[in-house]
């Protein structure tokens with residue numbers, strides 16, 4: 001929820017340099033809170049992202065009886081109530097801007113005998129929920145949504161739920177996770193079939209908490225199965241740095257001449273690192289140093305040096321592993337040489353904003369040539385020359401749009417004014433101090 005819009009302009013007078021750490025991974029932070037709340041006993045989470053989206057998840061779980069206490073920066077203790085043990089909340093649950101909170105909690109609550117009302121901000125209230133409503137109804141949940149399968153919606157769960165096999169119609173880690181979470185309190189096996197691999201943090205973390213999870217190849221994809229009824233054991237979880245947040249300082253360092261930046265402790269799960277693979281295909285100088293495992297997730301430090309980028313055709317099959325990174329990839333493409341063709345990404349139209357249309361409008365306003373197609377965007381790069389800029393761009397309640405245009409401003413002749421930077425607090429509250437620490441200037 002934001003009050004008055006907060007405009008933001010970033011500029012660079014010289015190279016960016018320094019060592020930084022980005023905040024904890026948003027997807028993993030949500031899941032760490034949710035699974036800890038269902039364990040029997042106390043879990044500790046360190047490196048938790050304290051952005052508005054994750055705080056919405058924490059508040060919802062607290063309203064349902066889980067003990068959730070912040071000990072220090074990023075360090076949280078969670079007293080779980082056991083699978084099936086959540087209590088009826090007294091008020092509607094405000095999900096703010098967070099699609100992940102909404103969809104995953106709908107799944108989690110679907111196998112509890114609770115009546116829960118979900119509300120959200122204007123952006124979230126436009127987003128499609130039918131993709132979770134359909135399978136959760138088959139599991140026994142009674143759901144009344146607003147027209148078009150949107151928020152506000154009211155859900156009455158069934159305890160225990162009915163186990164199902166769900167073949168995902170769209171590649172979505174949120175829908176996969178919602179069904180698996182509901183399956184924790186269903187007798188026997190609940191299976192999700194996915195045709196394209198999406199982020200697998202839920203599967204990894206469920207196994208870490210002691211749930212029985214299997215992943216098996218099936219014709220044309222894989223079947224992920226959770227067995228209901230297991231008791232989850234509390235854990236200590238260390239949340240790695242968010243590769244989706246690291247993307248902003250990384251692209252900033254690539255496009256501001258002479259820059260060299262080290263981003264420490266970035267999660268590079270292969271279901272999430274698509275942007276870094278695509279940037280390498282474009283000729284980016286990004287070295288992975290000190291590769292290691294943190295909390296069961298692959299992590300490395302990224303050393304990023306500025307240099308020329310070459311436009312490419314981005315293979316559509318990479319999309320699920322970088323679905324949140326296209327806005328900042330569009331910015332990299334704007335500074336590359338030649339055309340960058342990005343197709344097969346129609347899912348971007350149902351994110352916090354229509355990210356294809358919003359980015360196309362802002363890029364054009366800043367003097368970047370681009371062609372919007374139904375399933376993507378084709379950007380004609382400026383061959384390393386700065387973009388003209390000199391425009392105010394609309395962030396449309398979308399944190400990643402706001403940060404992408406703030407980064408574009410670093411390589412613009414005239415200021416790029418982001419009309420409202422307040423949404424950045426949903427995922428990256430310290431974006432501004434981090435960028436100014438690297439040498440960017442608030443313009």
Ligand code: S3P
Pocket residue numbers: 026027028100171172173174175177199323324
């Ligand atoms: C997320 C999955 C993705 C992603 C979102 C976080 C998750 O959404 O865009 O930011 O944590 O599972 P979809 O499942 O809709 O692709």
